[in-house]
Amino acid sequence: MKIKLLLLATTLTMGITLQAQSKKEIKAYYGSQYNVEIMTLGVGNDGTKLFKVYGYGKSVDEATFEAKRNAISAAIFKGIPAGGGAAPTPPLTTDPNAEVTHKDFFDEFFKPGGKFLQYVNLSNDGTAGGSDRVKMKKGYKVGVVVSINHTALRKYLEDSGVIRRLDSGF
Amino acid sequence: MKKITSIILLLLATTTLFGQAKKPTIMVVPSDQYCISRGYTLVFDNMGSKVTLPDYKKALQSDLDLKLVISKMSGIMADRGFPLKDLEQELKNLESQSAELAMMTSKTSGAGIAESPIDALKRTAKADIIMDLSFEVKRQGPLRYITFVLNGLDAYTSKNIASASGAGKPSSAVQTEILLEEAVLSYMDEFNGRLMAFFEDAFAKGREVKIRIQMFQGMDFDLESEYNGKELSEAIEDWMAANTVQGRFSLQDATENFMQFEQVRIPMVNDKGRAIDTRTWLRDLQKHLKDAPYNIESKLYMRGLGEAWLILGEK
Numbered sequence: 001m002k003i004k005l006l007l008l009a010t011t012l013t014m015g016i017t018l019q020a021q022s023k024k025e026i027k028a029y030y031g032s033q034y035n036v037e038i039m040t041l042g043v044g045n046d047g048t049k050l051f052k053v054y055g056y057g058k059s060v061d062e063a064t065f066e067a068k069r070n071a072i073s074a075a076i077f078k079g080i081p082a083g084g085g086a087a088p089t090p091p092l093t094t095d096p097n098a099e100v101t102h103k104d105f106f107d108e109f110f111k112p113g114g115k116f117l118q119y120v121n122l123s124n125d126g127t128a129g130g131s132d133r134v135k136m137k138k139g140y141k142v143g144v145v146v147s148i149n150h151t152a153l154r155k156y157l158e159d160s161g162v163i164r165r166l167d168s169g170f
Numbered sequence: 171m172k173k174i175t176s177i178i179l180l181l182l183a184t185t186t187l188f189g190q191a192k193k194p195t196i197m198v199v200p201s202d203q204y205c206i207s208r209g210y211t212l213v214f215d216n217m218g219s220k221v222t223l224p225d226y227k228k229a230l231q232s233d234l235d236l237k238l239v240i241s242k243m244s245g246i247m248a249d250r251g252f253p254l255k256d257l258e259q260e261l262k263n264l265e266s267q268s269a270e271l272a273m274m275t276s277k278t279s280g281a282g283i284a285e286s287p288i289d290a291l292k293r294t295a296k297a298d299i300i301m302d303l304s305f306e307v308k309r310q311g312p313l314r315y316i317t318f319v320l321n322g323l324d325a326y327t328s329k330n331i332a333s334a335s336g337a338g339k340p341s342s343a344v345q346t347e348i349l350l351e352e353a354v355l356s357y358m359d360e361f362n363g364r365l366m367a368f369f370e371d372a373f374a375k376g377r378e379v380k381i382r383i384q385m386f387q388g389m390d391f392d393l394e395s396e397y398n399g400k401e402l403s404e405a406i407e408d409w410m411a412a413n414t415v416q417g418r419f420s421l422q423d424a425t426e427n428f429m430q431f432e433q434v435r436i437p438m439v440n441d442k443g444r445a446i447d448t449r450t451w452l453r454d455l456q457k458h459l460k461d462a463p464y465n466i467e468s469k470l471y472m473r474g475l476g477e478a479w480l481i482l483g484e485k
Contacts, residue, residue, distance in 0.1 A: 042339065043355045085315070085339025086356040090363030094370060150359070151249070166366050167251030169373050169438070170193035 036070040037143075040083030047151025049089065051080060054143045060133060063142035064122070065112070071146045072116040075153060092154050093163045102162045119153040120146050191373070191438035192445045194475060196247065197255040197297035198240045201304040201319070205229050226295075230258040235350060239305060242354040250362060260295040268293065298325055298475045299365075305353060313340035316353040320361055322368075326380050326448075326476030327432065332364035376415030376435030379448045379476040383429040386469075386483035392426040393482075397463045403429055405464070409455055410434065448478040456480060 037054040044050055053074065055067030074080060077099065079091040099106055109115050122144055132143040157163045205211060205224030210233070212225045229236060244254045271283050304319040315338045322332035334357035338349060372378070383406060385392055393403040400408075403424060410431065411417045418435040436451045449472040459466040459482070471479040 043352060045351070045355070047355075082336070085337070085352070087334055087336050087360040089359040094366060164366070164370075165251055166362055166369070167193065169369065170191050170251075 036074040036078060038070070038074050038078075038080065040080055040086050041145065042084040043086045044147060047149060047154075048147050049075075049080060049086070049150045050084070050145065050147045052143055052145050054141060056136075056139065056141050058139040060140050060142055063140045064144055067142055067144045068120045068122065068146060069110055069116060071120050071148055072153065073110070075148055075150060076157070089150065092157055095163075098162065105160060105162055115156070119149045119156070121148075122146055192447050192475060193252075194298035195255050196252050196299045196301060197257055197260070197295070198243055198301040198303055199257055200224070200226065200229050200236055201302045201321075204236075204304045208233065226257055227261055230261075235305075235307075235346070238347060239303065239350055239354055242351055243301070243303075243358065246354070246358045246362075254301075255295075255297050257295060264293055264295060296325065296474065299323065299331070300325055301361075305350065307346055307349070308337075310340050312342045314342065314344075314346065314349060315340040316349050318353040318357055320357055322361065322365055324378070324476065326474055327378055329378070331368040332361050334358070334361040334364070373438060375418065376437050377448075377476065379434050379436055379451075379478075381410075381419075381431040381434050381448065381452060381477075382479040383431075384479055384481040385427045386481055389483035391466070391483075393424070393429060394426045402464070402466075406455070406459075409458055413451070413454065447475045448472070452478045452480055 039052045041050045041052060051071070053067045053071045055063040055065065055070055057063030057066050075089070076092045080089040082088040095101060134141040154163070158165045200210075202224050205226070206222060208229070210225045210229035212223045214221055214223075240254075240257075244256070247254050271285065274283050275281060300323045302321040302323055306317050308315055308317055317335075317337045319335040320333060321330050321335075323329070324331050336357065338353050338356065341349060344352075383393070391402070393401070393406075395402050397405060406429060407421065410419050413436075415435040415437055418433065419431050420433045422430040422432045424430065436448060437446065440446050440450070449470060453470060456468050456470050458464075459468060459480075466482055467484055469481040469485050471481060473479065
C-alpha cells in the first residue's frame with residue numbers, strides 16, 4: 001500500500017514538474033523574435049505595408065512598444081505573411097544567422113528609442129481596446145495596427161551592409 | 171597584424187570578384203495569354219496552317235493598363251538596381267536600326283553593311299530574364315479585383331526562376347488603376363525575394379547555362395572519332411567536368427553529330443577575376459580542341475549571356 005502511494009505521489013510530482021517546464025517553454029517560445037503574431041492588412045504606396053501585430057508587456061504602453069519592435073523584427077527576420085489581398089513578403093535578410101552575425105548592429109537598432117522607430121508608425125496609437133487589449137496574469141497583450149516603411153527599411157539595412165542588395169555581385 | 175592584412179585582402183578580393191559578374195538584363199513582356207485574349211495578335215499563314223502570335227507593339231500602343239503596370243514594375247526594379255529594358259523602346263530601336271543598316275554604305279566603294287540571314291534573325295528584342303506578365307480585372311458582384319501572374323523566366327534554360335501570383339482584395343470603391351498599382355506593390359517583393367535566391371544560388375554554385383556541340387556537314391571526323399583511345403565526346407565531357415563549378419552539368423542528349431548539355435554551372439568570374447559569359451567560357455573548350463591531338467577548328471556561336479554553341483569542323 002505504502003509503495004503504491006509513494007509511486008502515485010512520485011508520478012504526480014513528475015507531472016507537475018513537466019507541466020511547469022512546458023509552461024516555461026511556452027513563455028520562451030512567445031518571447032522569440034521568430035514567433036511574432038502578425039496579420040497582414042494590405043499594402044500602401046511608396047513601399048509601406050500595413051499589418052496588425054501583437055506585443056506583450058507589463059503595461060499597455062510597454063506592450064505597444066514591443067508590438068512596434070515586433071513589426072520591424074518580423075519584416076527583417078521572419079517575413080510578413082500573405083493577407084488582405086497581398087502576397088507574402090519574404091524576410092529582408094537571407095542570412096539565417098543575421099541576428100548573430102550583426103549582433104552589435106541589431107542591439108543598437110532595436111534598443112529603446114532606437115532607429116527602428118523611424119520605420120514604423122502606429123495607426124491606432126494609444127487606443128488599443130476591446131479584443132486588442134487583453135489583460136493577462138502579469139501584464140497585457142496588445143494588438144496594434146502598424147504601417148512600416150518597408151522600402152526605406154530595406155535601403156537602410158542595405159546601406160548599413162546588413163543585408164545584400166538585389167544587384168550586389170553584378 | 172599579418173592576419174588582419176590577410177582578412178582585408180580576402181575581403182577586397184571577394185568584393186572585386188562579386189563586383190565584376192555580368193549583370194543579366196531583364197525585360198517585362200506581356201504573356202501570350204494576355205495578348206491573345208485581348209486581340210493583340212498577328213496572324214499569318216504558315217504553309218497552310220494559321221499561326222497566331224502576340225503583337226507586342228499593338229499591345230503597348232493601345233493598352234494603358236499594361237503600360238501602367240510595366241511602368242510601376244520598372245520603377246520598383248530600378249530602385250532595386252535592375253533598370254528594366256523597355257520592350258516598346260527596344261522594338262522602336264530595332265525598327266530604326268534596320269532602316270539605318272539598309273541605308274548605310276561606305277564612303278569609298280559604296281559597299282553596304284555585311285549581314286547574313288543569321289544576323290538579321292538575331293535582330294530581335296531580347297533579354298536574359300523575361301518577366302512574363304498577365305493580369306485581369308475580374309468582377310464579383312459590384313466588387314472588382316485583380317488576378318496577377320508574374321513569372322521570371324531564364325531566357326536560356328527556360329526555367330521559371332521566380333514567380334508571384336494571386337488575386338487581390340475585392341473592392342468597389344477604388345479605381346481600377348489603383349487596384350493595378352496595389353497588385354504590383356503586393357507581388358513585387360515576393361518576386362524579388364525569389365530572384366534574390368536565384369542570384370545567390372548562381373554566385374554559390376555558378377551560373378546555369380546551356381551548351382550545344384554541333385558538327386558541320388562533310389567533315390572527316392565526328393563525335394565518335396577516337397583520339398588517344400578516347401572518343402571525342404568523352405574528351406569533351408572530361409573537359410566539362412574539369413571546368414564546370416563542382417563538375418555540375420548534365421548531358422541531355424547526344425549522337426555522333428551533336429551533344430546537348432544542360433544545367434551546366436559555369437563560374438561567374440574566371441581565374442583572373444574577369445566576368446565571364448557562356449561564350450567566353452566555351453572559348454576555352456574551342457582552344458582546347460584546336461590543340462593536339464585533336465587539331466579541330468570550330469565556330470563559336472553565341473545565343474546570349476547563357477547559351478552558346480560550338481560547331482566543329484570549320485570556322
